[in-house]
Amino acid sequence: MENPVHSLIVWTPQLQMRVVDGIVNLVAAILILVIGWTIAALINKWLGRVLERMPRFDPTLRPPLLAVIRYGIVAVTVIAVLQRFGVETTSLIAILGAIGLAIGLALQGTLSNVASGVMLLLLRPFHAGDYITYGAGGTMGGTVREVGLFRTILITADLVFVSVPNSEIFSTSITNYSREPVRRINFILRIPYSDNVEKAQALIMEEVKKDTRIMSSPAPVVPIGELGPSSVDLIVRCWARNAQYWDVLFDLQKAIKLRFDSENITISAPQQLVVMRDSAAKAQ
DSSP states (O other): OOOHHHHHHHHHHHHHHHHHHHHHHHHHHHHHHHHHHHHHHHHHHHHHHHHHTOTTSOGGGHHHHHHHHHHHHHHHHHHHHHHHTTOOHHHHHHHHHHHHHHHHHHTHHHHHHHHHHHHHHHHOSOOTTOEEEESGGGOEEEEEEEEOSSEEEEEOTTOOEEEEEHHHHHTSOEEESSSSSEEEEEEEEEEOTTSOHHHHHHHHHHHHHHOTTBOSSSOOBOOEEEEOSSOEEEEEEEEEEGGGHHHHHHHHHHHHHHHHHHTTOOOOOOOOOOOOOOHHHHHO
């Protein structure tokens, strides 16, 4: 019969080797994780700076691209750690695929945001810095700051931060006010029937031509849009660079108002005629 003490003495070197190997693998795994995580962060930071210096690179693509690269490096690091411990990555990938399928079924809404984000990046209906509206009637919108894998970040006109699910934007109509380089300025001026219409049109055209920011082609026009119940409605229509749209619109309206005041042209306010009948006459 084998002596237990002798068996312990025989197996002790093998046990020690296993313990040493385990410690070495553990230390190596920790080092691989730390190095991989550090490399992912450094590459992500460096690549972000490089992309910022590339004027032709669309800034909308920067955040998702950096995220994919970072998570890809982390995934390779995790696989290297598992291989260090002798784990078969082939079977692991199959298990992860099954887990991913189960998670995908449970997170259909989240994955729809990812799919919508990918489609927004591929179709590119807008870029970072564009002002857009979306939804019924275009009541919601803002300036695009970032298109992520899950959500799109918008900054409203009053500087409010808004995070919108990608599927909510992609599934509805999108109006991009910044895409085209030229934008039409269009507003209505109402003058009373007693004022000279041709004079008012000439004065408006003079103020339009004074502003060098307004384009000569297409040519500006000041047609009569409608003969209203109490006024003649003049349409002021001209074109300017998109980046100058609001400045031109505000300045032009002010210039026309001041010119009308100096030339005794009245801007008509909406009027309504109210007829009051005497109660005694009504009774007869």
